[in-house]
Amino acid sequence: MSQVPFKVIPAGLRLPGSFFELDNSQANTAQGNQRALIIGQITASGIAAPNVPIISGGTGDANLQGGASSILANMVAAYRLNDSFGEVWYLPIADASGATAATGSIAFTSAPTANGTISLYIAGIVVSVPVTAVQTTAAIATAVAAAINLIPNMPVTASVSTSTVTLTMDNKGLCGNEIDIRLNYYGTTAGEATPAGLALTITAMSGGATNPTLTTALGNLGNMTFDFIASPYTDAASLLAVQQLLNDQTGRWSWQQQLYGHAFYAYAGTFAAQTTLGLAQNNQHQSILGFYGSPTPSWMWAASLCAQAAVSVRADPGVPLQYLPLNGVLAPPNQSQFLPEMRETLLYDGISTFTVEQDGTVQTENIITTYQDNAQGVPDDSYLEIETMYQLMLEIRTLLAMLSSKYARCKLADNGTRPPAGSNLVTPNTIGADIIALYQERTEAGFTQNADAFAAALVCQKNTVNPNRVDILWPGTPVNQMRTFATLVQFRLQ
16 A cells, blocks of 8 residues: 655654644646846936845836936836836946946027927927927027926936037936937827927937946846846947856856846847847847837837836747837837838848837837857857747746656656655656656647657656766757748639
8 A cells, every 4th residue: 555655744653643744746836926127327316226136116216216317217117118017126237437428409590480389309208398489599498408307207407508408318328329309209290390480400419438337237136037137238248248147158047047037128220230230149048129210219118128028928938029019119200110121131130120000109020039140150040039038948947846846855766666655766767757747738738849759759867977866858849939921822813
């Protein structure tokens, strides 16, 4: 007769009474909390300690910790427009020592001849300023500057000299160079038009230099898991720092750490600039969404994309990350949007793509990794799809949960041994059978496929050098994503 496999209650217990022992080895169905991390610069008004991760208490807390006009606070606001529920942490970054802030200007050169409203967009934030025919250009400049400075999350500060408004980015570094300044984004159909007679000259933001170094901040993440990482920086040094954080050999995807994660970026640039950046990358743990001409800066795109990915992946990592709206992101004008043939090229050059709906909503099209070639320089699409990375992450964690729950304190014997019931003795074949059963469950749940082929190819054996170790070859196949319908319309004439 089989014995009950008690692990704590001794077999020779003589005390009378009823005694109960808990065994959770068959009950672990928990899933880890998939956190998001937002990397971003803070301003002098932010109270957060630089380089120290801190959990988010919401957008109001982000304004307090980072400063309301900071890159960090604006990224958190964009993130929360797309993921209102998931756990979010900040990684506050101070401006680099010696960095310079980007500046731009709006010079009013002619006063209006009729009343109207100036619809000014700065970093995608609208500034509406009423003007009258009796105002001078100097008075208008003063009114515009005051209106800009009244907006708490505006990432620039305005100052006035005669009839010119100078804008200075509140954070120093390269990010400020892409702050967009324009009039009448929505145009006359939305009632936006420059008042008659009013003339002005916009000088684009420029001069921002020197992004912060991320090494110290990333090192302070410790052993916390962050499955979704939004970063505002696409300069080479910053990309390399995050790549090293996530790499397979010594980083978060290595066998030593097993923390995993994926980084999300956006890049503002022409089609040629996009291909140049994409072809310089080859990293399965990062995705870069390319765009050109949007009033919304790239770090807001990155935060929005990261949030939408987080919501989808938490629900099911196998569902394709396509047709997801990037809430809060303003679309580039039609003439600046990449055509289908251009987007196809980008998808072969490591850059993710989007489309714009009729109502102006920006939607993800295909979010890929930047991995393109294997170590031998041969084209390789094995890590192309971001869903593959998240599916592997889930399956690894699922298998780890089963092995650590069921076999945490077991004895190991060779195959062919007949373990007595309740002996806590296992063999490689016993473990292998459990792995096959788990894979079958995962297949029936819609996460993996080809269970029979998996069972035939699985290897579970004792290590030849270390008799206390079991080596496993897991030949799983994640499900694919339904992306494309190709139809040949072979019509007939009567």
